[in-house]
Amino acid sequence: MKEKLLDGEEIKQLLSEWSYSLFRVFPEFIKTQMLVSREIQGRINIASVETEKMLAYLCDIELQKRKAAGAYKGGFAPVTHFFGYQGRSAHPSRFDCSLGSTAGFTAGVLIEHGLTAMAVSVKELTEDPSKWRVGGVPILALLQSQPSYKEEDLIVPSEEVSLNGRPYQVLKSHMHKWKFDDHYTNPGPNQFYLDELTPNQVLSETIKLRFSRQDDLMEQIRGLCNSIQNDALYSEHEHLLFAALSSLKSAKNVVNSMSHTRDEELNF
Secondary structure (H helix, E strand, O other), rough: HHHOOOOOHHHHHOOOOOHHHHHHHOHHHHHHHHHHEEEOOOOOOOHHOHHHHHHHHHHHHHHHHHHHHHOOOOOOOOOHHHHHHHOHHOOOOHHHHHHHHHHHHHHHHHHHHHOEEEEEEOOOOOOOOOOOOOEEHHHHOOOOOOOOOOEEEOOOOOOOOOOOHHHHHHHHHHHHHHHHOOOOOOOOOOOOOOOOOOOOOOOOOOHHHHHHHHHHHHHHHHHHHHHHHHHHHOOOOOHHHHHHHHHHHHHHHHHHHHHHHHHHHOOO
């Protein structure tokens, strides 16, 4: 398989003339990483392509040429390192710190109680961290069947940006205006120190748009359940209790039915 993928003539037929000319410049270890190392979905595993080593390799070749021509007399012994995430990240916001510590603490509690193979779940993120609701979800419940270039695999799918979601739709609604008016703001790398008196600035607009509606619905559901419980607690009419119980069971059946329908779509 590896020899077939690295067959120059076969690759030449698959690439444009310009792309093949560029591909020939790459060192052999980069070609191997690009063609052989694949993600489960069959896509090229970009993260595994050691571009930093490729740059060092190409610089070494160029310096050898210059040394042979007498234009360079120094040495070259590069030490490369990969800073894929660190290089594009900023200091965490208060929300980031709260979510990270909450997830870590919850994971420790789950392990302490013997609950392994669980993923931490944190709900109601638009509320103050003291009001967040945490729990654990079995990782098996998150798995989906994913056909790959090798075989069927079970994976926890990555969550891509939904073009129909509220955050993107709000962004899209501003795009036309931004063609004419510059609203770009660079908050700088230091985002941790925020004014504690202005809690609305702690959450990014994306987080608020994504979770606020869900949190509002959960609050309404909780309020209705508490109200029904209080009304039923002091009710002297048995038929009202039967009506409340029947309605709650119907709602529960609807939720279960929709959940089962989603599970069937996962194609286990």
